Amino acid sequence: MSSANTTKKYSDRQITAWLRGLLTIAWADGQFDPEEQELITRLTQDELAPHGDLGELKTITGPDLAAELGEDHHTRENFLRTAVMMAIADGVYSVVEADQIKAFGRAxxxxxxxxxxxxxxxxxxxxxTTETPQPEVQIDALKPIRNWLDGMDIDDPRLARFICKMVPPQCPFERDIKLFGKKIVHIPPMCKLNPLYEQLVGLRFRSLSYLADDCQEDITEFI
Structure with missing residues (x-):
């Protein structure tokens, strides 16, 4: 099914800055292995900038990001929401990611x-340490961030496709990560690991509805 209404809210210049901002957060911890690069390429470049070259993109500073995104507050806030979503998608919100997101937010x-x-x-x-369990965070304590993520506007088909790609259609199975044949970490199902999983799934559903109802796009590949 072809798209009957694929009006793009964001300019190519904004999308490029958006992508550079997400890459800056992805690179924040100083590690960007081939697997991560393939994931970022698939989830961002393919949906947000299909004609760009990931290798030519560079990190971006907060002031430059602000200048490229423009003055519209909703555009700026939606970028920051996608940045938070990307950072917490695997259930782990790291200090370096948080610091970079806050720096962007202030800018x-x-x-x-x-x-x-x-x-x-x-x-x-x-x-x-392996002997120090992480404290569980009560879901009610996260109400402000849940409400903030729920307030994200879905009004650009590229952004909607990005969310559909980033958030899996169902809770991933638990799995073991091995290195040289030895288990180094056990990852539980995302729905148990990520206290904001319901917000991510909700955004994905709204994105699917926007693509199908507003843009008249075939969403089969995302289901």
Missing amino acids: LGIDLSALQSLEATLYDPAQI
């Missing part, structure tokens, strides 16, 4: 109070 003039409740979930490998 964009976004109220960061909703992110404060997410601080309790921060993962700092320098302070974690």
Whole structure:
């Protein structure tokens, strides 16, 4: 089915800056292995900038990001929402990711109070030992960030496709990560690992509805 209404809210220049911002967060921890690069390429370049070259993109500073995105507050806030979504999609919100997101938020003039409740979930490998269990965060304590994510506008088909690609259609199965034949970490199902999983799934559903109802697109590949 072809798209009857694929009006793009964001300019190519905004989308390029958007992508550079997401890549800056992905590179924040100083590690970007081939598997991560393939994932970022598939989830961002293919949907947001299909004619671009990931290798030519560079990180972006907060002031430059603000200048490229423009003055519209909703555009700026929607970028920051996608940044948070990408950071928490695997259930791990790291200190370096949080610092970069807050730096972008300040440059964009976004109220960061909703992110404060997410601080309790921060993962700092320098302070974690196998004998020290991580505290569980009560879902009610995350109400501000849940409400903030729920307020995201879905009004650009490229952004909607990005969300559909980033959030899996169903809760991933638990799995073991092995290195040289030895298990180094066990990952539980995302629905148990990520306290904001319901918000991600909700955004995915709204994105699917936007593509199908507003854009008249065939969403079979995302189901």
